[in-house]
Every structure is written in C-alpha cells, then in structure tokens.
Amino acid sequence: MDGARSMANVKMSDIASLAGVSESTVSRALSDNPLINEATRLRIKKIAEDHGYVLDLRARNLRLQKTGTISVVFPLLHEVDSGFSDPFFLEMLGYLADELSDRHYDLLLHKIAPGEPRGLVELINERRSDGVVVIGQSTQNAVINELASRYEPLVVWGAALPDNHYLTVGSDNYNGAVMAVQHLVALGHRRIAFFGDKILPEIGERYAGYVAALEKADIALDPSLECRVPFDRLGARKAMNGFLDKKLPFDAVFAASDLVAIAAINVFDQRGIRVPVDVSIVGFDDIMLAAAYTPALTTVRQDIGGGAKALVETLFHRLNGTPTQSTILPTSLVVRASCGAK
Amino acid sequence: MDGARSMANVKMSDIASLAGVSESTVSRALSDNPLINEATRLRIKKIAEDHGYVLDLRARNLRLQKTGTISVVFPLLHEVDSGFSDPFFLEMLGYLADELSDRHYDLLLHKIAPGEPRGLVELINERRSDGVVVIGQSTQNAVINELASRYEPLVVWGAALPDNHYLTVGSDNYNGAVMAVQHLVALGHRRIAFFGDKILPEIGERYAGYVAALEKADIALDPSLECRVPFDRLGARKAMNGFLDKKLPFDAVFAASDLVAIAAINVFDQRGIRVPVDVSIVGFDDIMLAAAYTPALTTVRQDIGGGAKALVETLFHRLNGTPTQSTILPTSLVVRASCGAK
DNA sequence: AACTAAAATGCAATCGATTGCAATAACTAT
DNA sequence: ATAGTTATTGCAATCGATTGCATTTTAGTT
Numbered sequence: 001m002d003g004a005r006s007m008a009n010v011k012m013s014d015i016a017s018l019a020g021v022s023e024s025t026v027s028r029a030l031s032d033n034p035l036i037n038e039a040t041r042l043r044i045k046k047i048a049e050d051h052g053y054v055l056d057l058r059a060r061n062l063r064l065q066k067t068g069t070i071s072v073v074f075p076l077l078h079e080v081d082s083g084f085s086d087p088f089f090l091e092m093l094g095y096l097a098d099e100l101s102d103r104h105y106d107l108l109l110h111k112i113a114p115g116e117p118r119g120l121v122e123l124i125n126e127r128r129s130d131g132v133v134v135i136g137q138s139t140q141n142a143v144i145n146e147l148a149s150r151y152e153p154l155v156v157w158g159a160a161l162p163d164n165h166y167l168t169v170g171s172d173n174y175n176g177a178v179m180a181v182q183h184l185v186a187l188g189h190r191r192i193a194f195f196g197d198k199i200l201p202e203i204g205e206r207y208a209g210y211v212a213a214l215e216k217a218d219i220a221l222d223p224s225l226e227c228r229v230p231f232d233r234l235g236a237r238k239a240m241n242g243f244l245d246k247k248l249p250f251d252a253v254f255a256a257s258d259l260v261a262i263a264a265i266n267v268f269d270q271r272g273i274r275v276p277v278d279v280s281i282v283g284f285d286d287i288m289l290a291a292a293y294t295p296a297l298t299t300v301r302q303d304i305g306g307g308a309k310a311l312v313e314t315l316f317h318r319l320n321g322t323p324t325q326s327t328i329l330p331t332s333l334v335v336r337a338s339c340g341a342k
Numbered sequence: 343m344d345g346a347r348s349m350a351n352v353k354m355s356d357i358a359s360l361a362g363v364s365e366s367t368v369s370r371a372l373s374d375n376p377l378i379n380e381a382t383r384l385r386i387k388k389i390a391e392d393h394g395y396v397l398d399l400r401a402r403n404l405r406l407q408k409t410g411t412i413s414v415v416f417p418l419l420h421e422v423d424s425g426f427s428d429p430f431f432l433e434m435l436g437y438l439a440d441e442l443s444d445r446h447y448d449l450l451l452h453k454i455a456p457g458e459p460r461g462l463v464e465l466i467n468e469r470r471s472d473g474v475v476v477i478g479q480s481t482q483n484a485v486i487n488e489l490a491s492r493y494e495p496l497v498v499w500g501a502a503l504p505d506n507h508y509l510t511v512g513s514d515n516y517n518g519a520v521m522a523v524q525h526l527v528a529l530g531h532r533r534i535a536f537f538g539d540k541i542l543p544e545i546g547e548r549y550a551g552y553v554a555a556l557e558k559a560d561i562a563l564d565p566s567l568e569c570r571v572p573f574d575r576l577g578a579r580k581a582m583n584g585f586l587d588k589k590l591p592f593d594a595v596f597a598a599s600d601l602v603a604i605a606a607i608n609v610f611d612q613r614g615i616r617v618p619v620d621v622s623i624v625g626f627d628d629i630m631l632a633a634a635y636t637p638a639l640t641t642v643r644q645d646i647g648g649g650a651k652a653l654v655e656t657l658f659h660r661l662n663g664t665p666t667q668s669t670i671l672p673t674s675l676v677v678r679a680s681c682g683a684k
Numbered sequence: 685a686a687c688t689a690a691a692a693t694g695c696a697a698t699c700g701a702t703t704g705c706a707a708t709a710a711c712t713a714t
Numbered sequence: 715a716t717a718g719t720t721a722t723t724g725c726a727a728t729c730g731a732t733t734g735c736a737t738t739t740t741a742g743t744t
Binding site: 052054055056057058059061062067069087090093094097098101106107108109110111122125126127128233262263265266269288289291292293294295296 | 394396397398399400401403404409411429432435436439440443448449450451452453464467468469470575604605607608611630631633634635636637638
Binding site: 055 | 729730731732733
C-alpha cells in the first residue's frame, strides 16, 4: 500500500511555509473567509494553485464531522443473480449520481445481501456517509423501520406502507396499475393475467390496482390467472412456463415490471404465442429498452429522474433539519405496440 | 447538518474509560494485537460490543493514510443522455461492486462529462480513494495517459492501444469481431454492414476485425456499408434511418454493441424489414437482455464478471507494488435467433 | 504624536483514531 | 531475595485540516 502514490503530496502546512504565513491563514484564504486580506488571499491561492495543492478531504471531514458522501444501498432481491438485476435500478442509480454530483456530494455504492441486513447498520455506524438512500425496500421493511427510528438521514425508494416510520419516495403504483388494466379492458380483454411477485411491497400495490380495476370493470378475479414470477431469470422462465403448461385461457397480461414483460414475451415467442396478436401485454417501469423492444412495450412510466431528484431533495431536507414528507410520484400509461392498440 | 445524527456516537475514548484502560489498549484489543492480554482483550471487546461501538473510518484512514475506497469512473460518451447509457457498463458496475465488497473496499461512483476531464485529476488529488478504475477510455485517451504517468493505482477497462502508458483490462475485440463476421459469412451473407462509431477505441478494434474477416473471405470492403451510429438513442435512430434511406442492398449487420443491434432491429421493424428473415444481425457484449430479446440476439460475449475481477485484481496488485500487466480477455460467439442460424 | 478602533494574522486545541517507545507489572532463574 | 526477562499497558506524537480567541498590524481620529 506504499509507494503507490507517486503524485506530489502537498499539504496545507507546505503552502503556509511557502507563503510565509500560518496554516490558519491558508485555510481561511482558500475558503474565501473575509477575515483575510484580499492581497494575501490572492497570493496564497496562486501559490496553492502553482503547487497543485488539493485539500485532503479526509482531514477536513474529520474535523467538520461530515463526509460529503451519500450512500446508495441496493438490497439484493435474491441470492442467485449477484449483479444488479433490473435496469430500472440502474437507471435510478445514474440519475442519483447526477443529482448528488450537482450538489458536490459523492456516491458510495453498497449492495446488501438478503441474508445480512446488518450491513445497513454498520454502514451507518462507520460514518462513511452523511446520509443513506435505500433503493427498494425489498423484504427488509422491518429492518429499515427499526433502523429509521434511530437514524434520521435515511430515505427509501419504494412503497409508502401504512406502518412505515421512514420517509419514502415512490411511484403511484396503485393508480399506474389501474390505468394499465383499464387500458387492457378497454381493448376488450377479459381474462387478464397478473405476472409478478406481490410479496414485494411495490408489486403488492400494483396487484391491488389490478384487482381494483378488474372489480370496477365487473370482471371476476380469477386467482388462477396470477403467476408468481420471481426476480431471477431462470426462476422467472420456470414460473411462466409452469403457468402456460396449465393451459388456462387468457388474452392479456399485466406484468409487474418491464423485465417480467420482456421475459414473458420471450417465453411466449418460444411457444408460438404472438404478442400482441394472440396476447396483449402491458409492463411497468418504462425502462430505456421498453421503447426499443420489438414489439415496443406498452407500459406504465415511472418518473425515474423525478424520483431521484425527490430522493436527494428529501434527504438533504433531513440533513438540514427542514421538515419533509414522503413523496408519491404520478405514473402515466405509455401506449406502444405490445398491447395491440397501435 | 446538525441534529441529524441521533444515533449513539460512542468513540474509542469512551470505551477506554468504561474499561478503565487507555485508548491505546482499546485500539490494540480491537485489532487483535497480540500484545494485549487475552482476558483484557475479551473484556474490552465485550464492552465495545455492548455499547455498539463502531470504528470511525475517517479518523482511522487519516491516520493510516488510506481510504478503504476505490473510485469507479464512467466517462460519459455524450452530453445528451445524462444517465448511464449502456447496460453493459452497468453490469460491469454490479460486478465491480461485488469484487470490491469481497475485499471490504467501498465503491465511490463518479461520472465525468466529456467537457471536463479535470474531474479525474481532482478526484485523485482529493485522496478520497486508494485507487481508480476507469470504465471505457472513451475519447479521453490522452488525458488518461498523461494522468497515468503521475498516478499509479489506475486501471482502465478498454482497448490496449499501442501508445498507452496505463494498464488496461479489456476484451479481445478484434477476434470477437472476426468470429462474428465469419459466422455471417458462413451463413452465406456477402453484403455485411457495420453499425457503430469507430472513433471509440474499442469499436475501432471491432471494426478492424470486421475488415479483416471480410478480407479473409475475399469480400471487397464496401465503405458505404459502414453506418456511423452514435451512442445516444435519437442520434442512433437518425443515423440508421439515413443509412436505410440510401437503399443500399445488404443482407446482414454486424453491430458494434448489443444496444446498437437492438436499436437497429427496432428501426428495421418499423420499416418492415424482418430479422432474421430479411437481414441477419450480430451484436456485441451479450448484455443480459440479449438473450431475452425477441428475436434473441446472436452476439459476441464479453466476460464482464471476469473483466471486473481482472480490473480489481490488477488494481490491488498495483496498490501492493506487485508487478502486473494488462489483460486481454477472450471473447466468444453466442449464436441465437437474430442471425437466422437457429 | 498618541490613542483607539478595525483589520489581519497566528496560537493552540480539536476531530478520532494508531503506534513507537517508555514504564510498569508479573515471572523466572539463580 | 535479587537481578533479568518477558508480558502488558500507557504516554504522547501524529495524520491534515478548522476555528475560537489572543495578538499584532494597520488605519483613523483628534
């Protein structure tokens, strides 16, 4: 770990000697403290510049008791696929990176495995970051709740569950699902399947919207039309094939996410079921690839950029002590080819 | 920034008083230093545990002159799309996160805009991380080269350009492209278009492979069959539509990335050109969605997981002073439906 | 020129750890 | 017992900044 850094390592005391002043003066000059004489300030800045001086953030942060960093945590949905699975999360990450760097904050990326929620607690205790954004509550609701009672600068992307004690930012999953299903109903579909795992809070909300929309359209809910699709690719295919093997008649699918929709179209294709000719399908998320898919995916758009912005704003309000609330972002239906309406 | 942290903030000196020993002893006990008496060590650890003590990494890192963090930098390819564009990069990011967390290192995520390469230099100077992984040299080769001469713990994912002074880990783009094009040739195609922007080093290597494979097959290179597809979605569509407007006959496409291939299939579809019936297409990357696409994409697989591993290993060798070299990872052809061979 | 007010700078403590060296306690051998 | 080890523990300096308070310098007033 030595000899690795071959770059000039100028520190504040060096600049101080060079300028013939004290460290205090250098510190103040560099931070534009008005106590310092204009001429002195300029001279010091010039010297610092010339010698390529850069503040050591470790030291400054230790002194100031902050870090200039925000942790972004992804609870993994399952053990199988070790990478991030859903492009949705990744788009969110990109936007978060933008929002944070606009505020000159750094982004510390963490993944926590389903087994070990302790990770979150340690992350916080080590004081590596000034606040935490958790992307998706997954099945960790209880842990997050417990944690939030002791740690304030925490915001979660996900569903606003009734028993949450933590701040959330999330999409209006319920109404998004209602719109999706109503659209399918309007196209004349009656036997609409639900593909997704409603154990996850957000998916649960989407399922509730599905149920409500069916009820409103006077279509009896047929529980056998629900296919519990897990988040890993193989499991998903297996579940969907199992569903198809039952040979239940259905004319449309409301998929709980675009990824599920895409996987479904693929499985359908292999069995000669054509989308949207034989079956209409609507997804959820509007990931970048939804528009580029063939057929292009009808889907419920979540405002990912807006979500990232709200997450960061909410977090900074917390950090500054400004009162804030949870946010629910509106969703909208994007009609494309996969539902046959085009 | 005050009152934000409501969590108990126990520090080492607190544990020391509680245990009736000095801070030194606590420090040593917690790090299992054999100097400390077994009984004392256990007692101190117990107390620390009971009081939820966690090391303040800022302080430790300042003292030890390290950070326990690795920066991962994404040079943005274009100004338009502010998010990360390519799922390939994001899969890479996921794997890097795994590799680093296995080594108990944190991952600091950075994006640098095309305009301001200074970002990289500052990032390094602020000493926020012990090393840097740059994902894709983009068009920043000169900057990276200059930087690498002064800063050692730096590894770059990308092409091993002849004038590089920095360590790289990358795929065998050339041979991957050769395989892809040879496959198309073997299927009887003669007019094979190249879709991609060869200004980027890696794409340049793929183009070279394309040219070589054609030559070997005695097919004259037709420059009009090259379509310079930029990285942003709109620009890409525009370029491809422009290409199609020229009505040049072609029977296959070698796309420089899966994303380009997917976009191409989409544009083709809108014009009634069917894949693989009318045109065969081969992509590059094997992103997760390549298999899930309809038609499933024939593509050149890059070993992303292996790449991430090599990047991290190479970087740690650098940090430890162990001599290392650049790595070129083998690529392989994955045959699926989009080339019509299935 | 003398004195006061204001402006500019420096001193030294502090953030929370680690570690070389000195000091003390506990043992061993004679 | 006594000197000589050896096993434990503590002191104090250090990492690189920031900042309240004291101090010096400069400017302003009569």
